[in-house]
Amino acid sequence: MSPFRDGLRGSIPFVFVVSPFGLLFGVVGTEAGLNLLEVMGFSVLVIAGASQFAALQLYADNAPTLIILATALAVNLRLAMYSAALTPHFGAAPMWQRALIAYALVDQNFAGSMAEFERREMTTAQKVAYFAGASATIMPAWYLASLIGAVAGSSIPPWMALDFALPITFLAMIGPMLRTLPQVAACIVSVAASLFFAFLPYGTGVLVAAALAMVVGAQVELWQKGCAA
Amino acid sequence: MKLWIIILGLGVGTYLLRLSFLAFAGGRQFPEWALRHLRYTAVAVLPALIAPGVLWPAATGGQPDPARLAAAAATIAVAVWTRNTLWAIGAGAAVLYTTLALIG
Numbered sequence: 001m002s003p004f005r006d007g008l009r010g011s012i013p014f015v016f017v018v019s020p021f022g023l024l025f026g027v028v029g030t031e032a033g034l035n036l037l038e039v040m041g042f043s044v045l046v047i048a049g050a051s052q053f054a055a056l057q058l059y060a061d062n063a064p065t066l067i068i069l070a071t072a073l074a075v076n077l078r079l080a081m082y083s084a085a086l087t088p089h090f091g092a093a094p095m096w097q098r099a100l101i102a103y104a105l106v107d108q109n110f111a112g113s114m115a116e117f118e119r120r121e122m123t124t125a126q127k128v129a130y131f132a133g134a135s136a137t138i139m140p141a142w143y144l145a146s147l148i149g150a151v152a153g154s155s156i157p158p159w160m161a162l163d164f165a166l167p168i169t170f171l172a173m174i175g176p177m178l179r180t181l182p183q184v185a186a187c188i189v190s191v192a193a194s195l196f197f198a199f200l201p202y203g204t205g206v207l208v209a210a211a212l213a214m215v216v217g218a219q220v221e222l223w224q225k226g227c228a229a
Numbered sequence: 230m231k232l233w234i235i236i237l238g239l240g241v242g243t244y245l246l247r248l249s250f251l252a253f254a255g256g257r258q259f260p261e262w263a264l265r266h267l268r269y270t271a272v273a274v275l276p277a278l279i280a281p282g283v284l285w286p287a288a289t290g291g292q293p294d295p296a297r298l299a300a301a302a303a304t305i306a307v308a309v310w311t312r313n314t315l316w317a318i319g320a321g322a323a324v325l326y327t328t329l330a331l332i333g
Binding site for chain 1: 231232233234235236237238239240242243244246247248249250251252253262264265266267268269270271272273274275276277278279280281282283284285286287288296297300301304305307308309310312313314315317318321322325326329
């Protein structure tokens with residue numbers, strides 16, 4: 001089997017993870033007053049669900065553009081870490097391939113590729129082919145789901161309480177992250193500080209709370225290491 | 230207009246984050262203190278984004294709502310327990326609709 005087909009096959013389960021998020025973004029975006037082109041603009045140019053939802057929510061709250069961009073980009077900082085982690089594998093690939101890999105890089109093909117690259121010896125070309133295969137399933141699923149959601153969005157009845165779809169989605173994404181003490185501490189500080197600073201205008205409370213929570217997470221991690229040493 | 234500035238700004242900014250290290254093949258690394266903070270970005274930003282809306286939903290005029298609080302509790306409980314995002318979304322939606330139907 002070719003690495004490209006391995007990648008295709010290996011990432012099929014991720015379609016079932018990505019599609020509901022894309023669908024939900026299309027629906028919530030349409031509910032927030034975005035037209036089809038704007039919804040697809042997000043899903044094709046940004047391709048990062050959590051940050052798209054964050055931008056959407058702050059946009060609906062009438063936050064200033066700079067605050068929206070700062071918050072949504074903060075959600076995506078982890079992508080720079082993925083980029084760093086993949087560099088040993090893709091660093092030798094031609095620049096145009098690395099540029100395309102960067103465009104398609106999301107949580108799912110990152111996680112799937114890293115697992116595969118650890119499992120067996122592969123050349124750079126094989127690794128690129130594997131990643132391309134994984135992306136070839138995940139990307140179309142994301143686009144298509146967003147499109148279906150955007151088209152269906154306006155016909156969703158009010159009893160479905162879609163205002164709460166976003167909080168539920170984020171909570172469901174946060175839960176599995178709470179594996180270690182620093183993560184739990186960061187999460188608690190994030191919640192407490194966002195409630196405390198909720199009076200601040202235009203979503204700036206979110207940035208303050210997030211900064212505090214990151215510092216607390218890092219400090220608890222240091223403290224834990226100190227204890228272990 | 231504002232929306233397209235957000236879409237393009239976020240698109241370009243996110244692409245640069247993804248490209249950052251891949252573009253420099255030299256295998257440069259983040260300093261350890263930066264990595265230590267970056268590890269917690271997701272868990273620091275996402276809860277802050279939704280916590281006020283869970284406690285004071287705009288849909289109920291900012292009044293705490295039993296149905297939404299119950300749905301939030303069920304979602305986080307199932308998410309922590311199963312480590313499965315989709316199961317958690319399903320549980321949250323089920324509790325939300327059940328309680329909304331029961332107490333209106």
